Amino acid sequence: MIIQYENVIIKTICRMLIPFLQLFAIYVLMHGHYSPGGGFQGGVMMGASFILLVIAYGLEEARQRISLKALTIYACLGLFIYSGIGAWALLMGGNYLDYGKLPFPVSSVPAARAMGILGIEIGVFFSVMAIMICIFLAIASYDTGGEND
């Protein structure tokens, strides 16, 4: 479905754009817990950067860079970070997701909460990124019989 265009402009611009996109995605992620933004938004941007890569360079090229297997692992990893931090709070004697109880090297409970939510956002970031790319690849690779991979 995705036809590879031999278009230098698009390729070049993408090559320039993608690193900045990704950097911005990480910025959005890291500021999510006290300003607009967060793991989901950052994850979508990160995912979009890869989607851009697919559009510019075609499926084959993109697949060489990121495999479905890796994406699955990223998605699961994100979920594990998320639920792991929550469960960690359980182990520390708090309720689920009670970051205040987590032993971060910070002085106050609100600061610990901020650290906790950042961890959560990172988990969400990975998952959302991976899932976005997965959905795109699965639908885009319709012609190539992508159902079974």
Add this chain to the structure above:
Amino acid sequence: MEMVCSYKPLLAILVSLAASALILLTGKRPNLRESWTILAAGAKFLIVLSMAPSVLNGQILEYTMVTLTPGISLQLRVDALGLYFGLLASGLWIATSIYSIGYMRGLQEHAQTRYFFCFAIALSATIGVAFSANLLTLFLFYEILTISTYPLVAHKETPEALAAGRKYLAYLLTSAVVILFSIAYTYHLAGSLDFVGGGFLDGRGTPAALSLLFVTFILGFGTKAAFMPIHEWLPTAMIAPTPVSALLHAVAVVKAGVFCCLRVIDFVFGPSLLSDLNLWLVLCYFVSFTIIGASLLALAQDNLKRRLAFSTISQLSYIVLGAALITPSALLGSILHIAFHGFMKITLFFCAGAIFVKTGKENISEMNGIGRQMPLTLGAFAVGAIGLAGIPPVCGYLSKWYLCLGSLEAGEMIFVLILLTSSLLNVAYFFPIVYRAFFKKAEGGDPARRAEASWWMLAPILACALMSIIFGLNPDAFIRFHQIASLAVANILGLF
């Protein structure tokens, strides 16, 4: 009245359930399988019998299992009436088990394991019906009885048999639904479902509501008791193997229906409430119609088992008539008739089965001269016929005597007339068979040789016929039916 907690009622039910499990497990080895049946039948009878002395001493045996719904337990209680029915059903099961072996093997029937399995379950359920302490327990066993009998009715698996099975279910499940409604409504009105001698519904509802309730109860249980015009399933179900017709459709199932009617009349509504509501007379007329109508229809049947079925329908209504008359003698007659009719009718059915196994004949018109071939069988048949017509010394006359006496006590001459007419009709539809069998020549020459059915079948036939005569001479013989029945009447009327 003394309540005693006892495991025996539960044991009586479980013994045949256990047998049914063993039957399934040993289905591949017929001899072992059938010995379980006989063992269970014997054990069951002994267990029930062992309860008789304490019941006669005025005790009531009770066993409470789990609570089914707030205030109502799965409870077994052996009072005189329950014991009476339990004795009858378990006693005749012994005869039927032996007979079944002869019959099923004689015909090389298929699926015998299923047959014996369902039979054992049906008997458990029958005893459960007999020993139920409240309406919900009763209904539980009643439904198990219905369902476990279905495979027996459809046993032959021919299209007709399957149709008969469907009809059976259609009638009985519909009636079950009506009963369920009645029970739920009773619970709503009274908050209790426990049987109490003399009834517990008095003053629990408006007369209109109670009358409606009575009608739904009688319609519901009356389907199993095959009242006309809701009797049609019974003649159709005669397609089942003969032992099934004999025990279940002459004794256990239909009598369970009648027994339930008795429970409702005497232990839920109670005689005084019924006479207050004037329902008894309505019921009397209703069942009288069945008595006469079924007898007339029986005249028209050529198939022997169908004729017997219609006779059963008519005789069952005797019992309910007696209960509805609510005088002491009538009640006694009605309860006695449960057992006596059982013995006589099972003899007749056994004979019909023996004739079928030996000669393959089912229709009366083909039975010319068959008495010379099978004199013992047909002799037993004659005994049963005499009994049902109410001629001494076979036991039928006794119960009929009490019923007539009861009608006179109630001041309703018309029911005496009905009973007598029905006796005449009995003569009219049974004696021609006996006449044909013994005095008419068979077509195509006389098979001079005697050819009785195997002893597996003959022994139960003769035993049942003999018992009918003995009970006619001494109703208290062996298992003291008369005494238990009198006690049951006393329970109901509160004559202590």
Add this chain to the structure above:
Amino acid sequence: MIEYLMSKYNYWIYVVLMMIGFYAMMGKRNLVKKLIGMNIFQTAIILYYISIGVKKGGTLPVVMEGATRAADYVNPLPHVLMLTAIVVSVSTTGVALAVLLMIYRRYKTLEEDEILKSMR
């Protein structure tokens, strides 16, 4: 009357959008159009939620200099809720697209009538 309608214009817009979506879901025979209708439907609800968080004169729900009262900020909660709802709607669309692909592979069409014909 006009004033009444205008004062609640956010509700009217969402209702109209929702009905457009509803019509597409129920009335259209093409499965993709149905899917688009579904998206419109969901978006209408998101719009509705966002609009109920608005306050006249309120500003971004991020602590700012000079805005000290609660009335100075719009209600952030509906927005947060809708963030979740958007995720849900994206995933629903994803699943629906995947299912549509399966349908297309199997029947080579996305017209409901033709699919039903070929199933028979």
Add this chain to the structure above:
Amino acid sequence: MNTPQVQATILIILVPLMFSYAIPLLGWRWRGSAFFVALAAIGASMVCSFILLYTVLTQGTIHYHLGGWLPPWGIEYVIDPLNGFVGVVVCVISFLVTLSSKESVQKELPDKKVRFYTIYLLLFTGLMGIVVTGDVFNLYVFLEIASLTAYALIAIGEDGAPLASFNYIIMGTIGACFYLLGVGYLYIVTGSLNMADLAKLLPPLYHSNVVLIALAFFLIGTAIKMGLFPLHVWLPDAYTYAPSAVSAFIAPVMAKVMAYILIRVMFTVFQPSYLIEMVPVASILSWVAAAAILVGSIMALAQKDLKRMLAYSSVSQIGYIVLGVGLGNKMGLLGAYLHILNHAFMKGCLFAVAMALMYRTGKRNIFQLGRIHRRMPFTMAALVIGALSMIGIPPTAGFFSKWYLILGSIDARNWVFVAVILISSLLNALYFFRVIENAYFEGVHGHSQKEAMDGIAKVREEVPLSMLIPIILLAAGILLLGLFNERIISGILVFALPPGF
């Protein structure tokens, strides 16, 4: 209350959630592990659910504050006897059905096992989330998790599955959106999303039309999700075409959880007095339910496909539950609660039997069963028990829920409902005995009896033990639940009644 048992509230969701992501990771290496991981997770949840129910019954309602934030600001999970009970039902049924699904999945979806169990476990997570949450919006999120995974699971079925799934997506999304709208309207008038808080804030607002609209959206939304007639159109296709293991899981569990939402919204968020006295919602619901009972049964009668028949029967059984809820009296509500449990067992058993039939014979047409009991005696015995329970023959479980519903209808003086329940059990008898007759008797026409005995292979081809044992346990459960229903009623369910009953 801050005892360790309370943490079971979160573990009941957390364990299946984490394990569902462990499945694909482990699945890369060991494909066979997927099933065991899923089973272990559901087993762990089941243990948690038992702990929770016990704790609730002994120590009272559990309030669990996620992240330590107090309600109404934070999300609160609340376990009271009602959802403690529903949680146990869902967990037990899921565990048994999952156990039985092993071979069937192996056969029907051999190359999708890993993904199947991932999604399967997520579905379970969603359902458990719905059960434990005490926050209306959080409930929406879990509702969508459960629905999305269910769409996906249904879509991987046989021929008509994708289209059935797509229709389900459309209908389900409408349902979920309506639910969301209901939440929105309540939020407008109260500013709260916590159920207990809403229950406190709403009564002074009962005269408001906004509240009424919100209730209407809630009811229609959940009615679509649970397949209440006339909004059931997605249900038969979805249950029929889904892989056998999926329909065996979704049919008994999912509709029950959706019915739980209905009960939760009606009796916790709103108050019985509002529903019964101020607006006639309860009685409207019960009339719709009565129609559902009859229409479901009649439609079931017309089906040849076993699974489709069971699906329509589900439509009618959901009607029973809603009828009990709508009656709005003690007996009716007890009947509805009990039917949630009983129907879960019955449908679980019957769909598991359908799965076993598919596994052995590949056939679902009830007229082609032909004496299947010789090949699969135990499975067919379970079918009979399940069928008898559906008909309502004592002492099976189905009888007792019917009994309470009838008592409830009589208490409400509504004879039409009594008649509907009774007629429906007759209709049930009609279509279930058709199956039983075909499974036990058919196929000997034209043979002599002797021939019939020898001719039909008496080979016993029971399904594998991993499938058979759960089926037998479910069937035994039906009988035991029937006999011991009063223990459940007086031990658990009377505490689950809303205040004032």
